[in-house]
Amino acid sequence: MSTALRPSACPGLLRIVQALDGGICRIKLDGGSISADQADAVANAAEQFAGGAIEATNRANLQIRGIGQQSAALIDSLLAAGLGPRTAAGDDVRNLMLSPAAGIDRQMRVDTRALAEQILDTLQSHPRFHELSAKFAVQLDGGEALAMLEHPHDVWLSAFERDGETLLAFGLAGCPTDRAVGAVALENGHALVVAALELFLELARPEQTRMRHLLDELPILAFLEQLRARLPIKAISAWQRVRAVDDLHIGAHPQHTDNRVYIGAVPPLGRLDPTMMRGAAQLARLFGDGHLRFTPWQSLLLPNVKATDAVQVLAGLKQLNLLTEPTDPLSTIIACTGSAGCGKGLADTKHDARILATLLHQAQRVHLSGCPRSCAAAHRAPATLLAVSPGRYDLYFRDATQPGFGALHARNLTIEAAATLLDARSRSPLDA
CATH class of the missing domain: 3.30.413.10 (Sulfite Reductase Hemoprotein, domain 1)
Incomplete structure (x- = not known):
């Protein structure tokens, strides 16, 4: 395969983009789906040719971080696993997002x-x-119930x-x-x-x-x-998409066929290590259909599990340190790479996010961004902490009348002060 690529700041499978912690390779997954064998190949590549960090992205793709001098070997191993495009030029445009429950959702x-x-x-x-x-x-x-x-x-x-x-x-x-x-x-x-x-x-x-x-x-x-002029288009009025249901990407949920469930789990802050990836792949082989599906919530699903096996699969995922309860505060927090891996990050967002999760009294959907680019969230989160310096953040709340992160609520907060304000907001009847 020719690897002549146009310049771009976006990583791809064939285009490694440099960051503070090494190169980044983005693996685009068709419909978010990957076979267990391919998941093993990603784990092996991250372990052998990079720093071991695998990220689930908000477009249901995967990234390997910390790639050093062996980028060619890493790319070759992923291509051999069938994870690449048909042509080098076709990699960039494989941007088609489906529901992670496409074909199995009860509401589709x-x-x-x-x-x-x-x-x-x-x-x-x-x-x-x-x-x-x-x-x-x-x-x-x-039309799925599980849809971003x-x-x-x-x-x-x-x-x-x-x-x-x-x-x-x-x-x-x-x-x-x-x-x-x-x-x-x-x-x-x-x-x-x-x-x-x-x-x-x-x-x-x-x-x-x-x-x-x-x-x-x-x-x-x-x-x-x-x-x-190019194809027949019908007029449409009074149609409104039914809102999706929160938290259907985590835990066990019935599929459209009897006695089958899919099971969702969240890697803490969207990051997996090779052990997590291999373990989830093995559970998919033993209890599912041999595939994993990644989601726009930076999580993964095991589809087509027998309902009677759900408890065992959930236990296996927990043993891998994957989160399976929507009440776990860390399962609803997203954070970019931050200053530990990105030159534009003003704070170590993943470190601060873990602290925040221990301080919050209940799970809340919070987004920590190291800079205004908002790489971790393609949507506007209910609450955003925008880094202004190490350990300090401005707090925004979503406001449909304002662009960007929403309405600025407080400036230059420590994580502890932010947690206090977020907890107060969650208890407010105006926020119900």
Whole structure:
């Protein structure tokens, strides 16, 4: 495979990006899924050719950190495990997010996996699409109860039923909880994605790398009018995506088939070591279908487990130091790499996050960011601690009327002071 790649700040499997703690390799997983044997290959690569740190990302991918001089050997080992793109140029554009419970969710309207495979194949094989930014992303939502609906995407599709027909609502530069701009028949889902991406590339200037950049200048109705010339689009009104259920990515939950469950576990702060990865892979072989699925909550699922085996699997995951209870404060805290591994980080966020978890009286969804780039969270968290210096943070609370992290609540807090304010907020009736 040719490894001639365009310059980018985003790591890929074939493009190692340097950080303070060594090189970073990002492994994009089709639909977030990885076989147990492939998981072992990732564990081996991290152990043999890097520092052993494996990260689950907020796009349901994996990263290996701390890569030194053996980057070529690491890449070769991952390619041999079938974890790479078909062509080097196709790696960047494999940005298609599904529900981690695609095909098994009890609430799903449609199994999105076949359409996802078709879209991914086109993204990799269509040379024009290789011009897209490495951040340009598509979401395919089958109506699952377990779905990340808050991450913005350049194009999103969401399944629903109208008059007995399954349709795909769609939108641009937003989320499935936004107002849809139209709908297409299920069989036209692939054609819609192709047409939307081709039209974007025709209309956008080189510096307009994301759909939102184009729509800042071009009215969305003008884009939609040109899209209608390429495929049939149905008008849509009064449709609203049903909100997903919190905490379905952790613990045991029933699937759409009787006597089968999937089991979710959270690596503390999204980071696994090789022992955790190999142990989870072995549990998937023994009790599941031989696959793991990673999630946008920086966690993993074991699908297709017999309900009678759930207790044993949960115990096995706990022995690996994976979190399986949504009441564990560390299971709901996310943190970027911070100053221990990133030159832009102003504080050691992962260290501070562990302290915060011991101080909070109940689990809360909190995001610690070492700088304003917000690498750990693609969505706006209910509470964000933005580092301003080592051990000091500004506290923001989500506010739909304000951009970025939301409303600034307090400045220059220690972790202890932040914990006090977060606990007070959680007890407030106004926050219920």
